[in-house]
Amino acid sequence: MIKLEFAHIEEVRGIRKLDIDFQKRTFAISGPNGSGKSGVIDAIEFGLTGQISRLTGRGTKGLSVSEHGPHVDKTKFPDAAFVELRVFLPGIGKSATITRKVSSPKKPKIVPGDDDVKVALAEVADHPEIALSRREILRFILVEPTKRSDEIQTVLKLDEIGQIRSALNTCQNKLETALQTAAAQVLSSRDALQLHFQISTLRAADLVEAANKRRKLIGLTEIAELTADTKLDAGLSSAAKVAEFNKQSALRDLNALSDEAKGFPDLAKMEAAAIVADLSKLEVDPALFAALQRLSFIERGLDLVDGRECPLCDTAWEDEQHLRDHLKAKLAKSEEARKVQQALLNNGTAVAEAAIRVAAFLESAHKVAEGQGEGGFVRVLTAWKTNLEGLKARLTTVEGLIGLKDRLTVGWLEMPNVFPTGLKGLTEKVSAMPDQTAALDAQTFLTTAQLRLSDYREAMRKNKAAEIACASAKAAYNIYCSVLEDELDTLYEEVQKDFSTFYRVINEDDEAKFTAKLTPTEGCLGLDVNFYGRGLYPPAAYHSEGHQDGMGVCLYLALMKRLFGNRFTFALLDNVVMSVDAGHRYQFCKLLKTQFPDTQFIITTHDRLWVEQMKSAGLVTAKTSIAFHSWTIDTGPLVESNQEIWGEIAAALGKGKVEAAAAALRHHLEYVSRHLADQLGATPQFRVDGNYELGELLPSVLKRMGDLCGRAASAAQSWGNAADKEAATKRRASLAASNAAMSVEQWAVNKGVHYNEWANLGRKDFEPVAAAFKELLACFRCETCESWLHVTPRINPETLRCGCNAISLNLKAKPK
Amino acid sequence: MRLLLPQPTRLKRQGVHMATLQRQIAEKFLAKLAQSREVDAEKIDQLRKLLADQKRRVKAEDFLKIFSLPTGGDLK
Numbered sequence: 001m002i003k004l005e006f007a008h009i010e011e012v013r014g015i016r017k018l019d020i021d022f023q024k025r026t027f028a029i030s031g032p033n034g035s036g037k038s039g040v041i042d043a044i045e046f047g048l049t050g051q052i053s054r055l056t057g058r059g060t061k062g063l064s065v066s067e068h069g070p071h072v073d074k075t076k077f078p079d080a081a082f083v084e085l086r087v088f089l090p091g092i093g094k095s096a097t098i099t100r101k102v103s104s105p106k107k108p109k110i111v112p113g114d115d116d117v118k119v120a121l122a123e124v125a126d127h128p129e130i131a132l133s134r135r136e137i138l139r140f141i142l143v144e145p146t147k148r149s150d151e152i153q154t155v156l157k158l159d160e161i162g163q164i165r166s167a168l169n170t171c172q173n174k175l176e177t178a179l180q181t182a183a184a185q186v187l188s189s190r191d192a193l194q195l196h197f198q199i200s201t202l203r204a205a206d207l208v209e210a211a212n213k214r215r216k217l218i219g220l221t222e223i224a225e226l227t228a229d230t231k232l233d234a235g236l237s238s239a240a241k242v243a244e245f246n247k248q249s250a251l252r253d254l255n256a257l258s259d260e261a262k263g264f265p266d267l268a269k270m271e272a273a274a275i276v277a278d279l280s281k282l283e284v285d286p287a288l289f290a291a292l293q294r295l296s297f298i299e300r301g302l303d304l305v306d307g308r309e310c311p312l313c314d315t316a317w318e319d320e321q322h323l324r325d326h327l328k329a330k331l332a333k334s335e336e337a338r339k340v341q342q343a344l345l346n347n348g349t350a351v352a353e354a355a356i357r358v359a360a361f362l363e364s365a366h367k368v369a370e371g372q373g374e375g376g377f378v379r380v381l382t383a384w385k386t387n388l389e390g391l392k393a394r395l396t397t398v399e400g401l402i403g404l405k406d407r408l409t410v411g412w413l414e415m416p417n418v419f420p421t422g423l424k425g426l427t428e429k430v431s432a433m434p435d436q437t438a439a440l441d442a443q444t445f446l447t448t449a450q451l452r453l454s455d456y457r458e459a460m461r462k463n464k465a466a467e468i469a470c471a472s473a474k475a476a477y478n479i480y481c482s483v484l485e486d487e488l489d490t491l492y493e494e495v496q497k498d499f500s501t502f503y504r505v506i507n508e509d510d511e512a513k514f515t516a517k518l519t520p521t522e523g524c525l526g527l528d529v530n531f532y533g534r535g536l537y538p539p540a541a542y543h544s545e546g547h548q549d550g551m552g553v554c555l556y557l558a559l560m561k562r563l564f565g566n567r568f569t570f571a572l573l574d575n576v577v578m579s580v581d582a583g584h585r586y587q588f589c590k591l592l593k594t595q596f597p598d599t600q601f602i603i604t605t606h607d608r609l610w611v612e613q614m615k616s617a618g619l620v621t622a623k624t625s626i627a628f629h630s631w632t633i634d635t636g637p638l639v640e641s642n643q644e645i646w647g648e649i650a651a652a653l654g655k656g657k658v659e660a661a662a663a664a665l666r667h668h669l670e671y672v673s674r675h676l677a678d679q680l681g682a683t684p685q686f687r688v689d690g691n692y693e694l695g696e697l698l699p700s701v702l703k704r705m706g707d708l709c710g711r712a713a714s715a716a717q718s719w720g721n722a723a724d725k726e727a728a729t730k731r732r733a734s735l736a737a738s739n740a741a742m743s744v745e746q747w748a749v750n751k752g753v754h755y756n757e758w759a760n761l762g763r764k765d766f767e768p769v770a771a772a773f774k775e776l777l778a779c780f781r782c783e784t785c786e787s788w789l790h791v792t793p794r795i796n797p798e799t800l801r802c803g804c805n806a807i808s809l810n811l812k813a814k815p816k
Numbered sequence: 817m818r819l820l821l822p823q824p825t826r827l828k829r830q831g832v833h834m835a836t837l838q839r840q841i842a843e844k845f846l847a848k849l850a851q852s853r854e855v856d857a858e859k860i861d862q863l864r865k866l867l868a869d870q871k872r873r874v875k876a877e878d879f880l881k882i883f884s885l886p887t888g889g890d891l892k
Contacts, residue, residue, distance in 0.1 A: 161838055163873055170876035175883060305873070324873075469883040475854030476845075476863070476883070483844045487837060 001569040002087040002124055003600045005095065007044060011071040011081040012102065013052070014039040016636035016660075017648075020626060022602065024088055026592065028620045029604045030611045031628030036637030037604035038133070041574040044602065045131040047083035047098060048124050050105035053131050069102040072633065078103035089120045090569055090598075096121065106319070124570075129563075131572040132556050134549075134579070152495075152525060152559060161484060168480055172473035175466065177349055177396060182459070182466040184353040188360030189456040195256050196249050196445075196452050207232070211449060214442035232453055233446040245371045246444035247436050253364040254427040260361050261420070264413050268354035271347040272408040278344050279405045291337035292398060302327045341398055348395040351412060355388045355395070358413065362388075369426055377422040384416055491562060492518040492525070498558035499551075503529075505591040506550055506584050516551075527555075549579035550588075557596070568596065573603045577610060585610060589617035629671040634660040638667040640675070649770050658761045665770055666694065669777075672788070673697035676780055679790035680704045681797060705780060706735055708791065708800050712809035719814050728809050731779055738776035782807050842867045859885055 003024040009015045014036050020027075029037045042052045046069060055063040070081035081102035088095050096117045100108040108125075110118055124130070190202055199206045204226040211232045212222040220235040282289040297312065304311035305327070308319050317323040366381040391412065394400030407414065416422075436444065496518040504514050510532075517536055519526035528536035529551065531543065539548050553576055560568050580588045592601055603620075605611065608627065614620045628637040634657075645668045652661040677684060677697050682704035684696045709732035716725035780789055782802030789807060791797035801808040846864055849855050855863075862882045866874060 160873070161841055164867070167874050167876040167879055171879035171883065174876065174880060465884070465886060472855045472859060473879065473883045475852055476849055476879070479848045479852060480841075480845050483841055483848060487841050487844070491837060 001091070001564060001567045002048070002089055002120070003569055004044065004085060004087055004602065006086040007040075007047070008084040009040065009043040009047075010083075011074045011077075012039070012043040012046060012069060012083055013071065014631060014633075014636055015043060016071060016634070018636060018639075022600070023624060024600060025624045026599075026601045026620055027603070028611045028614050028625040029602070029628070030608050030625065031606065031637065032630070033606050034631055035606075035628035036631040037606070037628060038574050039637065041131060041133070041572045041602065041604060043083045044085065044572060045128065046102070046105070047085040047100050047108075048087075048121075048130070049128045050100060050108070050125060051128045053128055053133065053136070065102060065105055069105075071636075087121075089117060091120055091567065092116045127563075129560070130570055131574065132553075132576055133574040134576045165477075165480055165484060168473065168477040172470070172477045175470040175473045177345075179463070179466040179470040180349055180353060181356065182463040184356040185360075185459040186456070186463045188357050189452065189459040191256075191357075192253075192360060192364055193449075193452040193456045195252050196448055198252065207449075207453070211446060214445050217442040218439050228457075231450055233443075233450040236443060236446060245368070246441060246448050247430060247433055248441065249445060249448050250368045250371075250430050251427065253361075253368060254423065254430060257361045257365050258423055258427065260358070261415070261423070264358070264415055265411070267358070267413060268351045271350040271354075272412050275344060275347045275351070275401055276405060276408050278340055278347075279402060279408075282340065282402075288337055288340065292341055295337050295341060295398075297399075298327050344398055344401050345396065348397075348401050351408075352392045352395040355392045355413075359385050359388045359392075365423065365426070368430065369422075372426065372429055374422075374426055374429070377418075377426055380416050380418055380422055384414075384419070387414060488520055492520050495555070495558045495562050498561055499555050502554035502557055502591055502595060503551060505595065506554070506580070506587045507547070508587060509583070546579045546581055549576070550584070553577075553580075554591075557591075561596075566598065568599055570600050571602070573601055575604050575606070577603055577605055578607060580610075582609075582613075585613045586617050589614055589619040593617070593619060629674075630667050632663045632667065635664045635667065638664065638671065640671050646770070646774055653763050653767060653770070656763060658763055658766045661766060661770065662761065665773060669698065669773065670694050672777060672780075673701050676701045676705075676788060679788055680708060680800075681791055681794060701780075702735065705789075706732055708797075708811065709735065709809075711811045711813075712800055715810045715813045719810065721810070724809055727807070735776070735779040738772060738779060855883075859883065 004022040004027075005024055006022060007018075007020045009018045009020075011017075018040070020029075020040065029040055031037050038054070042054060046052050046065065050065070052065050052069060055065055055068055066078065067075065070078045074080045079101060082099060084097060084099045086095060086097050094112075094114070094117055097111045098108050098121055099111075108121070110121060194200065194202055197207060197210050199210070208223050208226050215222055215235070218236075223230060223232070223234075282292060301310065301312040302324065305320060305324055308317045308323060309315070310317065310323055310327075317326070362381050362385050366378060366385065369377045369381060391404070391407075394404055401408075404412070435441075496516055499518075500514055500516045503516070504512055507514060513530070513533055515530045515536075517526075517528045519528070527539060529539050529543065531537050531541070539551055543551070553573075560571065577585075577588065592599070603614070611620070611625050611627070615622065615625065627640040629640045631637050645664065649661045649664055652658075652664065673694055674692065674697060676682065677692075677700060680701065682697070682700040684692055684700040687696075709728045712728035713725050713732065716722070716728060781787065782789065782804060784806040785802055785804035787803030789800055789802055791811070792799050792801060798810070798812050799808055800811060846860055846867070849863070850857070850860055859882050862885070863879075866878055866882065
């Protein structure tokens with residue numbers, strides 16, 4: 001992980017140009033709503049990961065980093081939008097600079113380009129969860145157990161584990177189906193073999209005896225034992241082997257097919273009816289049908305994902321992970337759809353097995369018909385076999401079954417009308433043939449026997465391989481699930497323990513005995529929390545929303561700790577501390593300081609007081625906090641006490657951007673006037689909402705400063721302090737002169753004018769305005785320490801002074 | 817015997833520091849699978865390589881290929 005040293009942000013989100021020195025320390029950014037705090041978080045997150053969380057996830061359809069990452073005025077120039085971060089990598093003890101442009105978020109420029117630096121930054125890029133916003137914290141708390149499980153698994157990167165489990169499950173299901181098919185082939189080939197040998201049980205001794213009977217008849221040596229290498233027709237000449245037609249065997253095959261055909265109308269009838277019933281159920285329930293269609297469609301799509309382009313619709317996504325997340329969300333379907341799917345596939349497989357059996361019978365008849373030159377019947381059988389082969393494939397998928405409803409209703413076998421007569425004719429033709437000589441009968445018997453034995457052996461081999469594959473996949477799946485469950489149990493116990501500890505730290509005053517229970521079940525993760533010793537309840541049952549927010553942050557921190565361990569050195573907390581009430585803020589700071597002493601948190605809040613409390617608690621300092629006082633579309637966030645304001649105004653004017661310069665000046669004046677009114681004790685007309693306009697504040701500040709300088713000069717006169725008198729008089733004179741300049745040019749920064757008349761202002765018109773205000777504000781600062789002057793004490797002030805005491809003007813005249 | 821996944825040596829899609837949990841699960845899975853004797857050593861070796869390859873997501877087809885490898889069953 002990293003620690004952030006420095007950030008330079010340009011044209012990203014609401015920021016035009018901003019530099020922040022984070023110093024590798026926990027840092028607070030405060031400012032009113034809409035002042036640009038979250039823009040800084042977005043920019044840092046983008047710099048580190050190439051992503052902006054606020055532009056992804058729920059409710060962000062149509063948003064993207066490429067289109068909405070740049071400042072709104074730079075959407076057509078995404079190259080201008082970039083973030084440059086200087087980071088320290090504690091793991092390797094190196095600093096590095098990463099520069100990432102919105103136009104190429106996946107290709108950051110990293111300096112130095114050392115492998116270990118790239119590796120460390122790649123890890124950070126893979127963890128967008130370093131950024132936590134307020135809208136996200138409740139996703140851990142106030143969600144259904146299934147969604148909580150998903151959310152937490154995503155944060156902990158458990159989705160890959162889930163993917164492996166899912167792939168293993170799919171694999172074992174496919175191998176199970178393959179095993180069923182292989183077993184059906186074994187049965188068919190065994191039936192054919194038994195039929196040829198006319199035996200009811202397949203015993204090696206019976207086969208050997210029957211084969212030897214024929215071998216002896218034609219003078220071949222007898223076979224002693226049926227081994228894997230045994231050839232029943234061994235010793236027959238090649239010419240003899242070609243003549244494989246055996247009349248008696250052929251008749252048996254044809255008669256067997258004829259007998260089997262009697263049962264064709266009822267073959268797998270129940271299974272076909274069950275499929276039709278399920279399909280009918282889908283027809284009357286469009287929602288279930290849609291869920292089922294999506295289920296298989298998206299499952300297939302998810303399996304095919306290989307890159308950021310959707311395999312289902314070719315839409316290009318930001319990256320592969322976003323695409324996967326999208327498809328997974330769509331897969332969250334009803335359990336009922338999945339049950340229907342399983343029933344359809346089970347019954348489909350049963351019908352497919354029946355089709356395999358029929359095809360095996362047809363194959364035997366096909367050979368006979370071919371041998372007899374019955375071209376017409378051969379074509380009938382070929383077409384039917386092809387038909388059944390195609391059917392078999394369609395029976396094993398939901399989409400295939402949906403298209404088969406009519407066929408399954410009227411008779412899935414689709415026996416050709418001419419089949420019975422064709423079979424009858426072929427049987428009669430074979431029967432009418434003269435009996436083969438005993439020698440030829442023996443030869444063809446052996447040839448056919450060997451062919452069928454080979455088929456049977458091949459089917460057995462395939463079945464055995466399928467059995468082994470299936471058993472291996474089942475064992476692997478079961479073991480993976482078992483290991484996964486053990487590991488997740490351990491993980492959830494640790495998270496639960498840390499979560500409870502963190503929450504107790506924040507709420508030690510009233511919930512010192514707080515405990516929580518994470519309960520993982522199939523695909524779910526329940527969360528119950530102890531409510532003041534009265535038992536475990538869901539978080540939303542009794543706890544206040546503020547407490548629930550606290551739980552969200554604590555669970556997030558517990559997950560981060562588990563995910564990164566001692567590498568958890570950086571996190572962005574965007575507005576997540578706002579719900580911590582005043583009574584628990586010190587404890588919250590204590591939690592971060594004590595439990596995460598090596599973690600740099602970048603914290604944003606709109607509550608200035610909160611930042612002061614962070615300072616009091618020692619979480620941040622004046623140097624590790626920054627305040628935005630406002631934001632405009634032209635300037636971005638305006639930083640309070642911005643020492644660089646005049647440089648920025650000059651730069652804007654240098655580029656001919658008068659409107660930007662005018663806005664910056666106005667906002668600086670608004671801030672300074674407010675600050676000085678407070679520091680000097682000015683007395684503008686009181687407003688209960690505290691929403692003072694510049695036009696109200698600045699005149700009262702000027703008047704107050706003039707009065708104070710006058711009082712200081714009088715006091716110095718009374719004490720005979722010529723130096724102070726001169727200093728006070730000089731400052732008052734400067735103020736009066738600048739004030740005069742301002743009164744002439746004030747219109748330039750009048751809100752009502754400059755928002756509407758920017759186009760009429762030229763650079764030369766505005767430069768004197770900026771110079772006049774700079775001169776004016778200099779009257780309120782110490783030339784040495786550059787701090788703003790203030791009075792002390794605030795009530796009945798006695799001194800007008802600066803931060804370094806170079807200016808310290810007595811306001812109390814010598815008593816007379 | 818402790819089955820260790822090869823250490824990643826280059827930038828990978830999921831980040832080189834594969835979360836320790838994933839690695840722990842993969843290691844324990846392979847070790848338990850070896851103990852179970854349901855899967856032969858060759859297949860376990862293939863599984864190890866597959867799970868260590870973080871360049872792409874593991875798919876059902878990958879497992880199918882491995883579990884369908886011949887193991888020498890034959891008719892006697």
